Amino acid sequence: MTPPSSAPLDLSGCDREPIRTPGSIQPHGFLLTLSQEGKVLQASANLAHWIGVEAQAACGRPLAEVIGAAAEGLSQDLPGDKLGNRPLYLCTAAINERHFDVLGHVWDGLVLLEFEAALRAEPLDYRHLYPLLGDFLLKVNEKQSVESLAELAAHHVRMVSGFGRVMVYQFDRDGHGHVMAESKEDGYHSYMGQRFPASDIPSQARDLYALSRIRLIQDANYVPAPLVPPQNPVTGQRNDLSFAALRSVSPVHLQYMRNMGTLASMSVSLMVKGKLWGLISCHNETPCPLPFEKRTACEQLGQVLALCIESREDASELQFRLEVRRMMVAMLGNLTKGADVIDNMSGIFPELLRFARAGGVAIVAGDRVLTYGDTPDAAAIEDLVAWLELQGHGSEIYHTDALSQDYPGAAALRRNASGLLAMPISRLHKHYLLWFRPEVVHTIEWAGNPHEKEASGTASGSASDMASIPAPLTPRTSFATWREVIHGVSLPWHVAEIELTGEFRSALLGIALERAEQMAELAEELGRANKELEAFSYSVSHDLRAPLRHIVGFSDLLLESAGSEDTTMRQRFLTNIKESARLAGKLVDDLLSFSQMGRAALRPVEVDMSKLVASCIDKLAIEIGQRNVEWDIAPLPRITADPTFVHLAVQNLLSNAIKFSGQRDPAQIRIWSEQDAQETVFHIADNGAGFNMDYVHKLFGVFQRLHRMEDFQGTGIGLANVRRIVERHGGRAWADSVQGQGATFSFSIPRKLAL
Structure with a gap:
């Protein structure tokens, strides 16, 4: 095999490199593309090396004329409707006294057959892998944390694959990979706990990892075998080899491997909830062939690990949400007890602090600034709120764990307000609830300087000449531990904290609306009560005064007639006095009854x-x-x-x-x-x-x-x-x-x- 060229690689278009359509395969096997009728349409250029047939001569001929009797064992599996878009093991075929594991899949309008060189004549046998897989499945339930699960998976993948170092790493929100578990042979460098920068895996490579869950490179020094002819006869374009096991990889990545001292690698994608969560990354210092059955076992281990990660994360997320929601419900219960919501909120400051796991909390209500815990001073908080209003955050929740990246005045607040969660609590007024998180100074260990940009080759001439002539970039050559101290960043806000803060805001606005409705009802009730009070006053001055006037008048007449012998007249006076008193009493009773109607439950x-x-x-x-x-x-x-x-x-x-x-x-x-x-x-x-x-x-x-x-x-x-x-x-x-x-x-x- 001819070693790869030592000429420098131009990385300027690395992220646009056609990694799905490389036009070639890795040479540890050969590839044929077939029509639905079984006629060979393309062949890899190394076909003559493996079976003695030139690639150009194979094109246009039936499969049986190219690979001979081995085609008989494939005839039942070749119709496209029996194959999917992922490689399926079909058989182990003998061609010209050589043996090949045959994989088939349908993609890009073609049937793709891949023939990987095998050292055995027998079909694949998975029995020797069952004990390792069974042991992994038995121990999975014993591991509670994601880190311990990853450590278990790394060990078993290394036992199955035979690679010298196996790492499990998770992508963070910025795309950097954090190594959380590692299993390695003695003599291999450890990357445990370190980070690989996001630039190591361009976005299109991540997309391909999510699409094709396993990728093997047996020897980083391989010379690619191009397809003949180079265009897909069905589409007229270069072949899409996204799912092909033999797909050739980027020369940039091969140089990256060599720089790292790795000549063989395998990556298994960890897909959690439909997204690329991380990778199981396997390295070997020497070339390392890996048959299909072992690759399949590693892929299944990765799938089980991903399911376990999803289960553990879901359980942890649910427990966290329940706890935060429990605190929120308790706080809302306290906020309904008094008439002033702002004053009520200041009464639950400790609960607000625990709710957001913050170092300080502040309420801004117009010109009032109420604080609790470790917060910036009132003037700084007012300036911050003015900035939030100016940025249009008056109607939405704002959150950051690196305030200095957004807010110009954040440098002075770094100690206790590197993180901010701001919640507007009014649609009309400048009212805010603010949570602050302090700076957490921490050190990140990188597997090499993530900021390095190296130019290959040597240059001559003056400094100005060197600056004016851009040199082609090469993959980074250093993977030595590089430490970076991070300032101005707080602990990140959990997605559940942000979502439940939104619910808390909706509930607060609901309480405010309910209070407004209650005040409107109270105003209406007071208006009605005022009218009734006017009627009461009129009644006392008119209705009640009339019978009392009758009582006084007839009493005077009765006194004047004290010497009279006219008993009939006296009886009439007494009757009128009694009726007037009865009417006055009835009026008082009815007034009392009406008053009670508004009070009794x-x-x-x-x-x-x-x-x-x-x-x-x-x-x-x-x-x-x-x-x-x-x-x-x-x-x-x-x-x-x-x-x-x-x-x-x-x-x-x-x-x-x-x-x-x-x-x-x-x-x-x-x-x-x-x-x-x-x-x-x-x-x-x-x-x-x-x-x-x-x-x-x-x-x-x-x-x-x-x-x-x-x-x-x-x-x-x-x-x-x-x-x-x-x-x-x-x-x-x-x-x-x-x-x-x-x-x-x-x-x-x-x-x-x-x-």
């Missing part, structure tokens, strides 16, 4: 309205006396309500019906109901005096009368009581009438009370 139960109406009619027997009253009562449903309050409301409405139909013979009173999914409506109609609908809006007001007291006595509080009782239940009350022909009073009770 509802105690809803199931109420049989038919029985309740019958009870009310019984109590009205004395008021009815000998009058002729015809009752028409339809079957009434059961409802959920406070029976005492509803009894009082119905009693008032029935008493009104009897009173205002007093001049009718017979008096006719009808009671019926209607019901839908939302409410039950009751109607009480009479054939009495009725009222003018122009004044219906006054009907349910306190001390509002639509008739003269001399015609129909009453205090004017009964219907106000009815309205208040019904509204306490969440219902409504109304009336309809034709003056002189009667009236219908209605009220509704919701099917489900909102208490």
Whole structure:
């Protein structure tokens, strides 16, 4: 094999290199592409080396003419509908006294057959791998942490593959790889705990790792074998070899391996939740062939490890979220106890600190700045909030663990505010809740300087000449430990903390909205109470003053007639005094009852309205006396309500019906109901005096009368009581009438009370 060229490699287009369409394969086997009918369309240029047939001569011929009798063992597996897009082991074939493991897959409009040289004549035998795989599966459940799982996997992959060093590393959010587990032979350099910079694996290579889960390079000094012809006859483009086991790799990567002292490597992708979480990276200092069955075993170990990582991370994530949510619920419970949300929040500062695992917390409400823990001073916090407003973060959560990268004034805040989580708590005002995390100075060990940019070759001439002529870059040559001290960075914010902070903000805005609604309801209630208070004042000055004036007047007349012998006159005076006192007492009782309606708590139960109406009619027997009253009562449903309050409301409405139909013979009173999914409506109609609908809006007001007291006595509080009782239940009350022909009073009770 001819060693690779020592000419410098140009890395300027490394990230755009066509790694999926390299146009060649690794030479430890050969490749044939077939049509769906089984005719050879392309062959790798090393075909003559392996089976004595020139690549150009093989093209256009049936497979059997190219590989001879070995084609018979493949005939049943070659139809494209039996193959997938990942290489499948088909058989171990003998061609010209050489043996090959044959892999097949369909991709890019072709059937691709790969023939890997094998040292045995027998088919693949997985039995010797079962003990190693079984031991791994038995021990997986004993390992609780992701690090211990990775260490177990690294050991078993090294035992299966025979590579000298196996590492498991995870990609961080910046793409750097952190080595969390390692298994190696004595004499191999250790990379445990170190980081490989993201630039070592360009983005297109990461995409290919996610697509094709395993990749083997047997010898970094190989000379690629190009495809003949170079274009895919179906597409007219270079062949897409993304899933081919023999796919040639980037010359840049081969030089990288040689610089690292590695001549054979294998990578197994760790896919967690559909994303490239990390790699199992295997290295060997000398070339290392690895048959398909061992590669498959390593790939399956990687899949099991990825599933275990996902399970452990999900469990850890769930536990963390439950704990944070538990704290959030407790905090929200405390925030509903007082009227001022801002003051309430300052009362739970310790809980807010634990919620975000922060070093300090601050509340900014207009000109007020309230702090707890280790925070910047008030002026610095106000400047920070002004910057947040200017950057448009007034309506969204802002978070960073490196504030100095965004905020110009962060250098002075580095000690206690390198990390910031900012939550606006008002859509209208400059109100913020801020959490601060302190700087965590730490040292990162890199496998070589991640910032190095080396130029190959030597240059002559002046310094200005050297600066003006760009030299081609080569892969980095140093993998010696390089330490970097990181400043101005805090512990990162957990994704659950950020998401639950969003929920916390929504809940706070909900509390504020509820308070606003409560204040609006209170204002409405106060307005109504003021009107009722005015009516109370009018009643005291008018309604209550009238019977008291009668009492005083008739008492004076009684005193003046003290010497008179006219007992009839004296009796009339005493009767008027008694009636006036009774009316005044009734007025006071009704006022007290109306006042209690707004204070007493509802105690809803199931109420049989038919029985309740019958009870009310019984109590009205004395008021009815000998009058002729015809009752028409339809079957009434059961409802959920406070029976005492509803009894009082119905009693008032029935008493009104009897009173205002007093001049009718017979008096006719009808009671019926209607019901839908939302409410039950009751109607009480009479054939009495009725009222003018122009004044219906006054009907349910306190001390509002639509008739003269001399015609129909009453205090004017009964219907106000009815309205208040019904509204306490969440219902409504109304009336309809034709003056002189009667009236219908209605009220509704919701099917489900909102208490």
